[in-house]
Amino acid sequence: MRALSKHLTQKWHEAFMRLSQRVLAPFGRETSSSLCLPLSGECQSGKVYLVGAGSGDVELLTLKAARLLMQADAVVYDRLVGDDVLALIPRGTERYYVGKARGHHSVPQAEIGALMVKLANAGKSVVRLKGGDPTIFGRLGEELAALAAAHVPAAIVPGITAASAAAAYMGIPLTDRGHAQQLRFVTAQLCREDGTPDWASLARKDETLVFYMGLSKVDAICHGLRQAGLPDDWPIMLVANASQPEQQSLVGTLADMPEQLAAKPLPSPCLILVGSVVSMVPASPSASLAGIIKTVDPA
CATH class of the missing domain: 3.40.1010.10 (Tetrapyrrole methylase, N-terminal domain)
Structure with a gap:
């Protein structure tokens, strides 16, 4: 493990040095060569x-x-x-x-x-x-x-939260001026005594909803949002193991997602994104930002 740790550290150092040399090239060779990681x-x-x-x-x-x-x-x-x-x-x-x-x-x-x-x-x-x-x-x-x-x-x-990673690796923003002016993180593990979210306040078309720990509650989430006024064809996306090699996803609507998930179960951890930004997911996974990040050699 120590050898792997040294290998990863050296890999990061070399990548940052290459980047710094490119950025600082106009300011002279001495400045870029003396730069080090903080x-x-x-x-x-x-x-x-x-x-x-x-x-x-x-x-x-x-x-x-x-x-x-x-x-x-x-x-x-x-x-x-x-x-x-x-x-x-x-x-x-x-x-x-x-x-x-x-x-x-x-x-x-x-x-x-x-x-x-x-x-x-x-x-x-x-x-x-x-x-x-x-x-x-x-x-x-x-x-x-x-x-x-x-x-x-x-x-x-702090670390990069699953919501940011899931959206980025699916090639979409969490917010967009034409889709969402608000972003809300919601835990699906209901802790209140009545055990029911305020679906009316969540059923908005001008925001992106992100449900954490909600894989077992997809049906309840879809039903609650539809009952509160969101249309049946409102976009929803499930992303399991976001940013990892085994990442899996399902994209659909509030009406069809429970059936999709039953036909193609996803593992935990799984994140749920609801909102019109989901409509921006590229049709082909290879066209997504995740594909670009994974396949382009920075060298």
Whole structure:
């Protein structure tokens, strides 16, 4: 794993150096040759870093997240963190898997908080690695509260959330002046006592809706939005494993998506996008932005 970590770091360094040389060429050879990546700083002992692992593609990981992974004494990570990201963790670093699957929590949330506190109090620098962006439906508030109660210092490192990745890799914007003036993130894991979203407020034609953790509730989402006034032919898209090699998608309407999903089941994690921006998805997957990103050699 250490060899792979060094390989990926060198690969990123070479790519950035090529880019910097091209951009700074008009200003002289000396300026471009002296440029280096701003990978400065250290993991502090007794501190917890709540780090976003991004959507799955290791190249979408932030430089800060990569640096912290390589420096930390211990990494506490979730199920949705990809193998390529985990490969950045040097051999010898303590690893603690606390992943959760739908309908099954392998480690209770309170125990995750207690584990982070225990590691930090032992003088270790700790990375709490969470899929996507930890501030978006990542139960970050509970973990911050646990750390604060134990007087453990913490820092948040954002990551690319699944909504951004899913739209980008399908070749569409999340918002567009002709389609959506608003963007709303919604958790499909209903936490309110009545268990029913305010469908009337969600059924708007001037915004993009993104439902997280909603694969098992596609039928209810489509029905609720139609009952609240959105037309049967309103566009909807499901994207599973966004930005990863195994990415899968279904594009359809509120009326036909439940039937589509029954005929072609998708795996979890799966994101649901609703809105007229979905109509901008290229007809051919090879024409999408995802195809361009994956096939063009930057060299």
